[in-house]
Amino acid sequence: MEFCSHTLRNGLEVVAEVNREAYSTALGFFVRTGARDETDEVSGVSHFLEHMAFKGTARREADEVNREFDELGAHYNACTTEENTIFYAAVLPEYQDPAVALLADILRPSLREEDFDTEKQVIIEEIRMYEDMPPFGADEKCRAAFFGAHPLSHSVLGTVESITRLGVEAMRDYQRRLYGPAHVVLVATGRVDFDALLDVARQSCGPWPSVAAERATGRFEPIDRFLVLEKPTATQQYAVALAAGPSAESHDRYAAKLLATILGDDLGSRLYWELVDSGRAEHASLSHCEYQGAGAMMTYLSCSPETIEDNLQRIRDLYRQAEQEGVDEDELRQAKNKVRSRVVLAAERPRGRLFMVGGDWIARREYLSVSGELDILEAISLDEVNAILNTYPLTRNTTMTIGPKTDIREPK
C-alpha cells in the first residue's frame, strides 16, 4: 500500500491509496457540500443536484452519461449526506482514466430546464417512497428538533413543497458557489496509476475557476425533548433518539464508536440482549454519527405499539446504568475484536476502502492506513470509553416516536 497526494493549482486535492494487488480501481469525487450548506429556500438542493449531475453536461446529452458509465462496465452511483456529496465508480484498472474524466465532467452539469423538471418528479417519488417506509421521516424530524438552529438540522431530501418550489436558477447558483475546486477531493483506491490520475485530473478539473466559500459551523445546545408523531397507517411503532457525541475532529470519536458497539451493536450488545434477543423489539441499536464540529449518538428502536413505553423505559434504564457503572474490560475487548474484523473486511474491496480514505480526508485531511486505524482502536482504554458516558450522557436526548400510538409516557 502506498499513499499519494497532490493539490492542483486551483486547490482541488487528489489523494490515492495504491494497492497493486487489487483487481479493480475505485474512484470518487467527494464534494464538501450537503444539506447543512443549504438555506430553507433551497432545502433539498444538494441531493437534487446530485441527481442532475447524471442528466447531461456541455459535452454529453442526458442519455449519454449513463450509457458511457455502462460502457466502461462501471459500478457507479452517488450519495448526498448532511455535509458531503459523493460521486463514485468502481472500474477495471484499464478504465481508470475515462472513468475519472466522466466523473469530472458530470460535476459540471448543464442543468437544462427540461431535464430539471423531469428529474423533479423522480425526487418527489423518492421522498414519497421514504414517507411510505419506516421510520416515515421521523429520523429527519428528530434531527431537526435535536439540532434546532444549527445547520445540521437541515433535511437531505427536502420536502415535496421545497422541491416543487425550487427553480433551476437557484440550483445553478448553488452549484457555482459550492462545487468550486477547493471544495472537491478526488479519491482513488485499489489498483491506481497515480501519475495518469493526476494527468486526467489536471485536464478535466484544472480549468475550474477557484471560488471561495466557507461553511457555517455554529453551535448547538442539545436539550431534553420527547416528541410523539402520529402515523395511523403504520403497524409498528418506531423511535429515534439523538444525544450529543464527539465530532469528526475529536479523538474521542474512536471511544464513542466502541461504546456504541458495546451498548447498541446489532448483535451481542447490551441493547441486543435486553430488547432484541428477548423478542421485546424487532430492532434496537445505537450508533455514532460524526460531523464537522458536532456529533451525535443515535438510538433507533422498532417494536409493536403496545410495548413502546416499556421498551423506551428499558433503554433509558440501560443507559442510566451504563452512565453510573460504566462498561467493563471484557465488553471492550469484544467490541475491539468486532470492529477490527469489520475494518479489515470492509477494506478488502477497493470500493469499501474508498469511503474510508475519502471520509478521513474530507473530514480531517488525514490519511490513515488500515493498520494505523487498528493501532489507534487497540490503544483506546476503558477509561476513555467510560469518559464518553460522562461527557455525552445518553440519557440527555431528543426522542421522537412515530406510529399508531400517541398516548406515550416519556421514560423516567
Added chain:
Amino acid sequence: MSANILSHTFPNRLVLVAEPMGSLQSAAFTFLVPAGCVHDAADRGGLAEFICEMVMRGAAERNNRQLVLDLDNLGVQRSQSVSDAHACFGGVSLAENLSGALAIYADVLRRPHLPQAHLEMVRQIMLQELQAVEDEPAQKLGIELRRRYYPAPWGRPPQGDRQAVESMTIEHIRDFFNARYHADGTILGVAGRFDWQQLKRTVERLLGDWTAGQEAEPELPAARPMTTHVSYASQQTQIGIAYPSVPYRDDDYFEAWGAVGVLSGGMSARLPTEVRERRGLCYSIHATCHSLRRRGGVFCHAGTTADRAQETLDVTLAELRRLARGVEQHELDRLKARIKSALIMQQESSAARSSTIARDWYHLGRVRTLDEVGRRIDRLSRDSINAYLAEHPPRDFTVVTLGPEPLEMPDGVL
C-alpha cells in the same frame, strides 16, 4: 481469472466446495441446509424460520450468550436466513478464524439446545417480523408476487403466518429439526484464504459423522398467470410483474440473463431509461432473474405515486413486450462490459463467492468457474439472445399491485 474449484463429497453425502482466493485476508463460508420453508406443512408456515432462530440459541457446551460472544470474539460477521429450499448460515472472518467459526456452526447444526425457555422469545421475534413487513410496502409486494408466481409450497414466504407462529410448540421444532437438519443435501461453500487439505480435515472432523438422512424436495405444481390488487394505505403504488424464464441450469440461461440485462442491467438499460430517466415516473425500477432448480422467472418491481401508477404499469409492460422484438448490438456490448467487470470484482469478495459456489452446487451439482462464465458471456451474441426471445417472449404475466387503488390491466396481459 482463477478457475480452481475444489470439492469433496463425504460418505454421509455432505458436500464441501471451495475456491481459494489467495489475495484476500478473509475466508467466508455458506452452509445451505435442506431445511427451507418448502418443508413447512401447510398449517405450519414459518416453522423453518422459527428453527433457524432457535438453533442459534445455544449449542453443545455453549449457551445462547456464549455462542454470540465467541463468534464476536472471532470477528465473524454473520447472517442466517431461510429460502424456499434452504436454511442458510453464512459468515466471514479473518482467515485464521475460519476453523474456529466452522466448529461453532457444526455445533449449531448438529447439537443445538432448542431450549423450551426461549420458545416464547423467538415467537415474539417472529411475530415482530410479520408486523414489520406490513410497514415495508416493497417487501410486502415481493412476498405477494412470489406467492402467486410459484405455487405452494414453493412460493411461500419464510415468515409464515400469524396463526401458525402463535401455535408453534417445541415438539414441532424438534420434529422438523430431526427430519431436516442432516448431511444429505447440505452444501458447505468456502471461499477466500485457506489450506484445502487442512480445511477438508477440519470439516471431516466436525461433520464427517453427521447423520446422513435422506434429501427429498416437494413437487413444483404447474402455475397459472393471474393479476391481483392488494389494498394498502400508502402514497405510492407498488407494481410487481413476473413472467416465465428458464432456470439457472438451462443451457439458455445466459441468453435469458442477457435479455433481462438489456431491460435492467445498469442505468442506461431500457426500464430505467424509459420509466425513470425519460418520464420521471419513479425512483426505483428493476428486473431480475430468479431461479428455482427446475423453474425460473423474471421479477420486475416499480414503486410510484398512486396517480402515476397506471402510466408506469403501461410503460413497463410495453417495454417487456418490446423486448420480444430483440435486442441491439450496442445494448449487448454495454451489458458485456458490466458483466466482465462484475465477474472480476467478485474475486474481491470471499462472502459473495462462498455463497455463489454453494448455490451453483445446489442448482448444477458443480460450480461454473468465473473463467467458464466469462467464456460463456463471450459467446453471447445478439443472434443468440434474439433466438431465445423469439422462443420465450415475455408473456403470461403475473401482476400484483399494492396501494390505495387497483389499476387497469391493459388488454392481453394474461
